[in-house]
Amino acid sequence: MLRCLRIAARERTLLNALAAMALTLLLLLTAPGADVSSSTGQQFLCEGDPLEALPFKGSVDAANIPNSKANSVPGAFVVLRWRNVSLQLPRTNNAGVPSYSDGRWWWQELDPDHPEFAQLRGTVKGYRCERQD
Structure with a gap:
């Protein structure tokens, strides 16, 4: 039983980390003020x-x-x-x-x-x- 709880906790930690990374990427890509002045630079x-x-x-x-x-x-x-x-x-x-x-x-x-x-x-x-x- 304890082993199952440890595995479930690791899976939740991994899912939380993946969700945080996805949210961070989304925020970076849609940040206000990130209006590039030229598309090609x-x-x-x-x-x-x-x-x-x-x-x-x-x-x-x-x-x-x-x-x-x-x-x-x-x-x-x-x-x-x-x-x-x-x-x-x-x-x-x-x-x-x-x-x-x-x-x-x-x-x-x-x-x-x-x-x-x-x-x-x-x-x-x-x-x-x-x-x-």
Whole structure:
């Protein structure tokens, strides 16, 4: 009897974990503010490898915030797909042209044809990028 109860408890735990994962995935896919500004993203070549930048607008309605250039307000982020990795970088609070960083990676399109892309941990490693048509 005790063994049956243990098996039933494990099955409930597994079902609860699966339900939580499914709900999390559903929330991520339908999150408000996850309105991508372009369906295909911007295409770049960084250090010889293709990079796709997908900017997402923030969910904060803050038109009076002075740091909202290029329709990028707090809550905005960019997804970079490069070299078999996908980076989601949040918008920084820096003034001026929008920049994105998670403390390790940095992205900014001061020059839209040659964005700044760098890895900030240890020795700063910059990657040369250019827009692809």
